[in-house]
Amino acid sequence: MSAPLSSESHSQLTLRNVTKRFHGRAGRVTAVEDITLQVKEGEFLVLVGPSGCGKSTLLSLLAGLEQVDEGSIKLDGADVVEPGRDRLVMFQQDALFPWLDALENVLFGLRLKPGLTDAERTEAARFYLDLVGLADKEKAHPHELSGGMRQRVALARSLAPNPRVLLMDEPFSALDALTRDQLYGDIQKIFKQRKKTIVLVTHNIREAVCLGDRVVLLSPNPGRVRQIFDINLPRPRRINDPALATLAADITTALSAHLEAPLEGLV
Amino acid sequence: MKTPRALVPVLIGLVVLGGWEWFVRSGRVDDVLVPAPTQIGDWFWAAFRDGSLASATWVTMRRLMLGFVIGAAIGIPVGALCARSSLARDTIGVLSLGLQTLPSVCWVPVAIIAFGQNEAAVLFVVVMGTVWAVVIAVQESVLSVQPLYLRAAMTMGSRGMHLWTRVIFPAALPGIISGLKQGWAFAWRSLMAAEIFVVILTGFGLGSLLHAGRELLRMDQVVGVMLVVVLVGLLADLIFFSPIERWLRRSRGLER
Numbered sequence: 001m002s003a004p005l006s007s008e009s010h011s012q013l014t015l016r017n018v019t020k021r022f023h024g025r026a027g028r029v030t031a032v033e034d035i036t037l038q039v040k041e042g043e044f045l046v047l048v049g050p051s052g053c054g055k056s057t058l059l060s061l062l063a064g065l066e067q068v069d070e071g072s073i074k075l076d077g078a079d080v081v082e083p084g085r086d087r088l089v090m091f092q093q094d095a096l097f098p099w100l101d102a103l104e105n106v107l108f109g110l111r112l113k114p115g116l117t118d119a120e121r122t123e124a125a126r127f128y129l130d131l132v133g134l135a136d137k138e139k140a141h142p143h144e145l146s147g148g149m150r151q152r153v154a155l156a157r158s159l160a161p162n163p164r165v166l167l168m169d170e171p172f173s174a175l176d177a178l179t180r181d182q183l184y185g186d187i188q189k190i191f192k193q194r195k196k197t198i199v200l201v202t203h204n205i206r207e208a209v210c211l212g213d214r215v216v217l218l219s220p221n222p223g224r225v226r227q228i229f230d231i232n233l234p235r236p237r238r239i240n241d242p243a244l245a246t247l248a249a250d251i252t253t254a255l256s257a258h259l260e261a262p263l264e265g266l267v
Numbered sequence: 268m269k270t271p272r273a274l275v276p277v278l279i280g281l282v283v284l285g286g287w288e289w290f291v292r293s294g295r296v297d298d299v300l301v302p303a304p305t306q307i308g309d310w311f312w313a314a315f316r317d318g319s320l321a322s323a324t325w326v327t328m329r330r331l332m333l334g335f336v337i338g339a340a341i342g343i344p345v346g347a348l349c350a351r352s353s354l355a356r357d358t359i360g361v362l363s364l365g366l367q368t369l370p371s372v373c374w375v376p377v378a379i380i381a382f383g384q385n386e387a388a389v390l391f392v393v394v395m396g397t398v399w400a401v402v403i404a405v406q407e408s409v410l411s412v413q414p415l416y417l418r419a420a421m422t423m424g425s426r427g428m429h430l431w432t433r434v435i436f437p438a439a440l441p442g443i444i445s446g447l448k449q450g451w452a453f454a455w456r457s458l459m460a461a462e463i464f465v466v467i468l469t470g471f472g473l474g475s476l477l478h479a480g481r482e483l484l485r486m487d488q489v490v491g492v493m494l495v496v497v498l499v500g501l502l503a504d505l506i507f508f509s510p511i512e513r514w515l516r517r518s519r520g521l522e523r
Contacts, residue, residue, distance in 0.1 A: 063418075063422055065418055065422070083418075083421040083422040083424070085422075085423065085424045087422065088422055088423065089418070089419070089422045091415060093415060095415045095416065095419040097416060097434070097437070097438070098518075098519040098520065099437040099438070099518065108420070108423060108433070109423035109424065112423055112424040112425060112429070113424070141518060141519070141520065142520070143519060143520020143521075144520065157423075161423065161424075
């Protein structure tokens with residue numbers, strides 16, 4: 001359990017005192033408050049916490065889809081102010097375009113990437129569809145694919161333009177357990193092969209332990225970093241591994257403690 | 268052997284036509300008021316041979332197509348503008364909603380005063396019939412495009428025109444097509460009204476033919492032209508709008 005706040009030199013994605021508020025019907029709500037984090041090159045970071053802890057907001061901020069109210073987010077030293085190809089997102093629903101087939105969906109981001117020929121783009125799209133095991137489905141439209149296959153296409157789509165960081169917003173939560181387990185395997189394989197920096201948001205603590213190098217525990221109202229866990233289990237990890245389950249139980253206990261304890265007592 | 272589904276309706280139709288023919292021929296009703304199917308058929312044949320039916324249909328279709336295309340060409344960008352800017356929505360959008368409820372035949376007097384009894388007047392009526400429905404449909408369908416699609420596209424670097432042509436319009440297409448279909452229906456009705464009520468000096472369309480039938484007390488002609496009007500409407504739906512809608516629904520998995 002550590003929060004290395006000093007070694008900024010090796011970190012690629014830096015959040016410094018990030019605060020974000022929303023003006024809703026219930027007045028002003030602070031979604032995340034004073035969050036400072038560093039994501040290292042090639043690290044798999046997982047943000048975990050109960051609903052309302054601002055983890056999805058944090059991901060939107062990283063994606064540049066929302067702007068910070070206070071603090072700063074930097075990628076390789078440059079401020080994150082708008083969405084960009086260097087940070088691609090896998091959403092909770094697959095967000096595939098229903099009017100395009102699988103290959104065209106993967107090509108969507110590639111077509112916006114300059115400096116490639118059409119042949120190179122098609123080749124890259126096929127490579128990534130193959131990587132997620134859907135080489136034979138390139139002509140299928142999203143509605144012809146299962147939920148798991150759609151999320152795989154979405155994964156290929158976010159990987160294909162070769163982003164610096166892959167952001168994942170609970171991409172497994174709408175899938176059945178079996179498909180989810182398969183995808184955990186796929187993601188770890190791809191993470192190892194492609195050496196990507198990944199930030200995953202989830203409310204599933206086992207999932208967090210299974211995938212993450214570090215697990216950041218957030219607490220709600222307002223969203224704050226409560227604790228950071230280093231996960232040193234060997235990869236590839238299996239979700240049913242007893243060691244993993246033990247660690248997940250520890251984090252769950254820590255989470256419940258934070259939820260029950262009054263805020264002032266902890267800060 | 269399985270009987271084709273169309274067989275029974277066709278048989279019923281033939282029985283009704285036969286009954287109608289028999290009823291008129293038996294002298295129970297004046298055939299000036301109720302012409303027999305064969306009399307209507309005779310009119311069709313005559314109008315077909317002297318070319319008046321074809322020329323009237325052509326004149327009407329040309330007006331309808333031209334007016335519809337102009338109406339759509341104005342309506343689609345204006346609708347998109349209304350979806351994008353709340354100022355446009357509060358002004359043009361509200362105006363469109365109001366004018367859409369105005370029966371398009373109400374534009375006929377305006378058009379005649381402004382343009383005279385000519386093509387410009389008919390075209391104006393058809394465009395007015397089309398444009399408001401299209402504006403509203405495009406505005407509504409663009410506004411209801413799933414924000415998730417926009418977010419996904421934007422993270423991949425799509426902006427401005429690319430976002431409009433590759434994401435917003437494809438996503439809104441089903442709604443835009445139903446808007447066009449509605450615009451077409453309004454245009455068709457307003458054109459008929461204009462042609463029936465006003466003598467358009469620059470060309471005689473189906474409406475004029477219908478009007479002439481009334482003047483001559485030719486019920487066979489009146490019913491015959493009405494059948495053509497129905498046929499044109501059906502064909503537009505059958506060979507244009509329905510296939511597009513079916514293709515859209517199929518390719519997006521909304522229909523098998």
